[in-house]
Amino acid sequence: MLHSIILGEGKPLIILHGFLGMADNWKTLGKEWSENGYEVHLIDQRNHGRSLHSVDFNYTLLAKDVHDYCIEHKLENIYLLGHSMGGKVAMKVAADFPQLIKKLVVADIAPKTYAPHHSDIINGLKSINFDEIKSRKEADEQLALRISDFGTRQFLLKSLYRIDENRYGWRFNLEVLGDSQEMIGFQEPIQTQIN
Structure with a gap:
């Protein structure tokens, strides 16, 4: 759902x-x-x-x-x-x-x-070590090592959440989305029925 x-x-x-x-x-x-x-x-x-x-x-x-x-x-x-x-x-x-x-x-x-073009962002997201992250600020600092644009980082960090008292994670399914970059840009032929 x-x-x-x-x-x-x-x-x-x-x-x-x-x-x-x-x-x-x-x-x-x-x-x-x-x-x-x-x-x-x-x-x-x-x-x-x-x-x-x-x-x-x-x-x-x-x-x-x-x-x-x-x-x-x-x-x-x-x-x-x-x-x-x-x-x-x-x-x-x-x-x-x-x-x-x-x-x-x-x-x-x-x-x-569209050709895949999110590799740098996906790699930046995957570089975050959630065993070390204790705050949003620390997540931003780690992300900044790979993604220099502040606005892009702020957009991505909206999906950062606290899993429990001691650990953060991403709300998106990074593993699946990271492996889906070609699918994201693909356009299958669109056929519609006109009545």
């Missing part, structure tokens, strides 16, 4: 975050839209945030997750916004389940294949 944050009432708007993101990334805009007549569903996609972690990870499954979420929440005629990897998922949802969609917005990605 997918974890979500639901804000407001009105027309259903589902927002899908990008690679290594989470629902919280869209909370500010989601709150604004929820005050303008939308019931906003900020979703943590599979292997991200608080949603299920699974070795199975591809766009067909991610689109089916959204479909099943809509069935579970009785959502129809949805407005679907996907950013980056979430945009590819949104396109797949529209192709596989066109009956769900009223409007589709795809941000910051096109229906084409």
Whole structure:
């Protein structure tokens, strides 16, 4: 099952975050839209945030997750916004389940294949030694040795959480996502049925 944050009432708007993101990334805009007549569903996609972690990870499954979420929440005629990897998922949802969609917005990605380009970030994330990390500041310091951009580090550190009193971890499934870089950029042909 997918974890979500639901804000407001009105027309259903589902927002899908990008690679290594989470629902919280869209909370500010989601709150604004929820005050303008939308019931906003900020979703943590599979292997991200608080949603299920699974070795199975591809766009067909991610689109089916959204479909099943809509069935579970009785959502129809949805407005679907996907950013980056979430945009590819949104396109797949529209192709596989066109009956769900009223409007589709795809941000910051096109229906084409992209070469893998997250290796430095994945390697930086994997370099964190959670046996040594006792604070967010220490995690940032270790991450800074591999990722110099402050904004990128702050984005990634949003997914850092305290597993228990003595240990931190990532909310995303780093092992599976790290092995999925080619899949993330891949674009399968999109075929839709027009009635």
